[in-house]
Amino acid sequence: MNLEEKKREYFGTPLSFEELDPNPLQQFAKWYEAALQAEPLEPNAVALATSNLRGESRVRYVLLKGIDERGFLFFTNYSSIKGKHLEENPKASFACYWPTLYRQVCVSGRCEKSSPETSFNYFQSRPFLSRVAAYTSPQSQPVPKERAYLENLFNQNRLRFESGDVPMPENWGGYWLIPETIEFWQGRENRFHDRFVYFKEAGGQWRIERLAP
Numbered sequence: 001m002n003l004e005e006k007k008r009e010y011f012g013t014p015l016s017f018e019e020l021d022p023n024p025l026q027q028f029a030k031w032y033e034a035a036l037q038a039e040p041l042e043p044n045a046v047a048l049a050t051s052n053l054r055g056e057s058r059v060r061y062v063l064l065k066g067i068d069e070r071g072f073l074f075f076t077n078y079s080s081i082k083g084k085h086l087e088e089n090p091k092a093s094f095a096c097y098w099p100t101l102y103r104q105v106c107v108s109g110r111c112e113k114s115s116p117e118t119s120f121n122y123f124q125s126r127p128f129l130s131r132v133a134a135y136t137s138p139q140s141q142p143v144p145k146e147r148a149y150l151e152n153l154f155n156q157n158r159l160r161f162e163s164g165d166v167p168m169p170e171n172w173g174g175y176w177l178i179p180e181t182i183e184f185w186q187g188r189e190n191r192f193h194d195r196f197v198y199f200k201e202a203g204g205q206w207r208i209e210r211l212a213p
């Protein structure tokens, strides 16, 4: 299979230092609004990288469910592989790619668990069967090969909680990724892209640099 033939020119609108918001979270919000209009499917999907203290790393997609001045919020199972990594090493990164706009954003920082209230409120907002699934699934643990094992557990829990609330599992909840660097990448013609990275300074203010493409 020849992957070299897969080529696409990037015709993004230029990104200049002058138009950047001094606050990268505001800049992200601006780009995210544009992505919501332009990208038909899951513009909030980000590839999240974590690693343990042995330096073993893993990347997988999660969905961003909140952005504010603190950073970026996602939800997961705290006993999953990513949960175990973050327990040992809270440093994490994510990248998102909005192909219609020729844009990538790369964020690095550290993760902190969200408050139980934040996790609970989001858990409650999920459809009943998604809550049953979160309650049922020991995410990232090996289970018997036959899917019937999981289906049976799911059905048992669906019947069990049919007439009431699904309890939020203790090992389920959110993480805030608190950014230390955020890079905005705008694809341009001839692979001669625009890249600006924000660094969080000790005093809390952001410093911006242009990087070569």
Ligand SMILES: Cc1cc2nc3c(=O)[nH]c(=O)nc-3n(C[C@H](O)[C@H](O)[C@H](O)COP(=O)(O)O)c2cc1C
Binding pocket: 042, 045, 058, 060, 061, 062, 063, 064, 074, 075, 076, 077, 080, 081, 082, 083, 139, 140
């Ligand atoms: C588009 C997409 C969105 C996903 N969103 C989430 C999410 O928000 N939370 C989550 O725990 N897993 C999500 N997953 C599943 C994860 O990619 C992953 O399989 C799971 O979290 C277990 O990862 P781990 O074993 O590395 O911890 C998503 C997968 C895809 C493809």
